[in-house]
Amino acid sequence: MGLNTGNLSQRTYRAVPTGAVNGSNVTFTLAANVLSGTEEVFKNGILMNAGAGNDYTITYGATTTITFTTAPSAASSYTDVILVNYSV
Numbered sequence: 001m002g003l004n005t006g007n008l009s010q011r012t013y014r015a016v017p018t019g020a021v022n023g024s025n026v027t028f029t030l031a032a033n034v035l036s037g038t039e040e041v042f043k044n045g046i047l048m049n050a051g052a053g054n055d056y057t058i059t060y061g062a063t064t065t066i067t068f069t070t071a072p073s074a075a076s077s078y079t080d081v082i083l084v085n086y087s088v
Contacts, residue, residue, distance in 0.1 A: 011038075015084045017066060023075070026068045030084060034064040038087035041066060043080055 012032065019028035041048045041056055048055035048068075059065040064086075072080035 011085065011087050013085045015086065017082055017084055019082075021072045021074050021079055021082065023073050024071050026071045028066045028068070028082060030064040030066070030086065032064060032086065032088050033062055034058075034060055034086040035088060036060050039064070039066075040085040042083045042085075043068075043072060045081075 015030060015032075017028035017030050019025055039050070039058060041050070041058075043055075050056055050058055054069070056066050056068045059067075066084070072082055074080070
């Protein structure tokens with residue numbers, strides 16, 4: 001995972017990305033320049049797998065964009081929760 005003593009102190013935990021959890025939106029954004037490979041994306045407490053053909057893809061930059069393969073749900077009885085741990 002790209003973590004070392006230099007970037008571990010700059011670690012953010014349980015960040016909530018911006019983006020509507022509505023059952024159709026697949027794109028979420030972190031207002032941070034995430035260090036490549038240090039992110040851990042959780043949906044409802046379950047660690048997701050990155051990469052094409054997996055749970056999500058990620059684009060790094062001044063802001064970081066997470067694109068899910070399947071849109072997080074906002075059913076009337078339950079809304080998916082997206083949390084991200086990462087280093088900058």
